[in-house]
Amino acid sequence: MHTSSLPDVPLPAGYRFRTLAQADLRAALDVDFWAFPSGTTPDEAAQHPFPLGWDRAIGIEADGFDGLAALHGSYPFREFGVPGGTLPTGGLTWVGVHPQHRRRGLLTGMIDLHLARCRERGEPLSALFAAEAPIYGRFGYGKAADDVRLTIARGAALHDVPGADEHTVQIAHASREQHGEVVERLHRAAGTRPAGVAGINRPGWCERETDELQAHFWADPTAHRGGRESRRIAVVQRDGEPRGYALFRRKLDWETFGPRGTTAVTEAVALDAAAARALWGVLVDFDLTVETSTFLLPVDDAVTRLLVNPRAAQPRVVDNVWVRLVDVAAALAGRQYAADADVRIAVTDARLPENTGTYRLRARAFGEATCDRVAEPADLSLDVRDLGAAYLGGASLVSLASAGLVTEHTPGALAPAAAAFGWPVAPMSSWVW
Numbered sequence: 001m002h003t004s005s006l007p008d009v010p011l012p013a014g015y016r017f018r019t020l021a022q023a024d025l026r027a028a029l030d031v032d033f034w035a036f037p038s039g040t041t042p043d044e045a046a047q048h049p050f051p052l053g054w055d056r057a058i059g060i061e062a063d064g065f066d067g068l069a070a071l072h073g074s075y076p077f078r079e080f081g082v083p084g085g086t087l088p089t090g091g092l093t094w095v096g097v098h099p100q101h102r103r104r105g106l107l108t109g110m111i112d113l114h115l116a117r118c119r120e121r122g123e124p125l126s127a128l129f130a131a132e133a134p135i136y137g138r139f140g141y142g143k144a145a146d147d148v149r150l151t152i153a154r155g156a157a158l159h160d161v162p163g164a165d166e167h168t169v170q171i172a173h174a175s176r177e178q179h180g181e182v183v184e185r186l187h188r189a190a191g192t193r194p195a196g197v198a199g200i201n202r203p204g205w206c207e208r209e210t211d212e213l214q215a216h217f218w219a220d221p222t223a224h225r226g227g228r229e230s231r232r233i234a235v236v237q238r239d240g241e242p243r244g245y246a247l248f249r250r251k252l253d254w255e256t257f258g259p260r261g262t263t264a265v266t267e268a269v270a271l272d273a274a275a276a277r278a279l280w281g282v283l284v285d286f287d288l289t290v291e292t293s294t295f296l297l298p299v300d301d302a303v304t305r306l307l308v309n310p311r312a313a314q315p316r317v318v319d320n321v322w323v324r325l326v327d328v329a330a331a332l333a334g335r336q337y338a339a340d341a342d343v344r345i346a347v348t349d350a351r352l353p354e355n356t357g358t359y360r361l362r363a364r365a366f367g368e369a370t371c372d373r374v375a376e377p378a379d380l381s382l383d384v385r386d387l388g389a390a391y392l393g394g395a396s397l398v399s400l401a402s403a404g405l406v407t408e409h410t411p412g413a414l415a416p417a418a419a420a421f422g423w424p425v426a427p428m429s430s431w432v433w
């Protein structure tokens with residue numbers, strides 16, 4: 001048992017944190033499957049790549065209990081997209097508590113440990129995908145991004161884009177050996193310059209940065225296919241240069257009157273409008289299918305504009321990444337702003353009281369930003385959770401104020417601050433970690 005390297009964070013009596021190693025894989029999968037019921041067994045799952053690094057996987061043991069009572073981990077995102085740049089971010093994940101031990105404060109202890117370790121490692125942010133949306137607000141995480149999910153009828157009309165017909169689309173079995181490099185390169189480019197405009201990135205975007213994550217991402221176990229075919233890829237090219245790709249799986253269904261297959265697109269990126277038009281033209285027109293569903297797309301993705309009848313695609317908007325400012329001053333100074341700003345913001349943070357205070361943020365539009373603690377009256381005040389919601393530019397401070405979550409103390413301070421906290425491109429992560 002190794003606990004000495006962990007910060008001293010309390011747990012309820014009878015429970016203790018424990019660092020984990022490869023020998024704990026089965027126990028980790030077992031508690032995970034207790035938390036997330038699965039048709040797969042831990043023994044089966046142990047055959048496939050495990051995405052967590054063991055240096056960041058922490059279990060909880062309980063007196064008189066075999067196995068692990070709880071588990072959590074985090075991914076070391078060194079380059080998590082924030083407006084105009086990237087910041088090191090602890091991507092909280094694999095949070096699970098055995099049903100016998102729930103509602104005793106184990107999640108609370110795990111969050112405290114996670115945030116303490118983020119601070120130790122110099123990660124000014126933490127981010128996560130929430131299994132259930134009500135869980136994480138109490139711990140200072142705000143809903144920072146949405147994604148949109150579409151169901152596009154086969155053959156749906158798309159606007160023409162000049163140059164689209166100069167592209168070719170190659171369709172193949174997807175594999176890390178064949179496509180790992182091109183997918184990584186295009187995915188990174190789509191996050192850095194999603195609209196082809198220099199300096200305007202997509203906040204919330206992050207790469208599968210570790211080898212464990214890459215191996216896990218490309219593994220394609222039959223149990224995870226939901227009855228669909230193995231993973232396929234469409235790569236759109238212009239003059240032999242890849243300009244976008246989509247990962248997808250089809251499923252064939254027959255009814256009395258004919259085929260009713262579907263295509264599920266799990267990730268799609270394109271570097272410009274013509275490439276997007278060429279790619280989606282293929283994705284919405286597979287033989288023997290009636291519709292194409294999408295998974296995580298930015299709410300401002302090109303396809304939402306390419307569709308002549310976007311309403312017919314039944315858009316559903318769902319919470320995507322949640323963000324928690326672990327070090328408020330470093331986080332506020334570590335992003336760019338969409339307008340000049342000079343504003344004093346009072347922040348409350350019950351979980352990390354060292355963050356509570358007033359911050360003077362000074363920024364040039366799309367340029368340098370500084371943030372200092374001040375002992376001055378605040379122009380605006382809000383909780384760290386709501387600062388997390390606004391941080392990636394996805395939630396306007398004005399909209400938060402309309403729900404009573406931001407208070408304007410200096411008349412006229414709110415609107416310019418809201419403009420500065422915005423960003424020209426909607427935030428989103430293209431994959432769930």
Ligand SMILES: CC(=O)SCCNC(=O)CCNC(=O)[C@H](O)C(C)(C)COP(=O)(O)OP(=O)(O)OC[C@H]1O[C@@H](n2cnc3c(N)ncnc32)[C@H](O)[C@@H]1OP(=O)(O)O
Nearest residue numbers: 035093094095096097102103104105106107108128131134
């Ligand atoms: C980032 C990720 O990995 S998301 C994955 C989260 N995991 C899951 O959803 C798997 C199934 N669920 C579980 O494993 C557990 O029930 C957890 C992790 C959600 C909660 O763990 P617990 O140890 O029961 O939480 P804990 O006892 O610390 O509760 C802290 C507070 O959160 C609240 N809470 C816990 N779970 C939920 C929930 N699902 N919805 C709403 N509130 C919740 C508790 O009521 C408690 O509130 P209180 O302080 O007002 O009393």
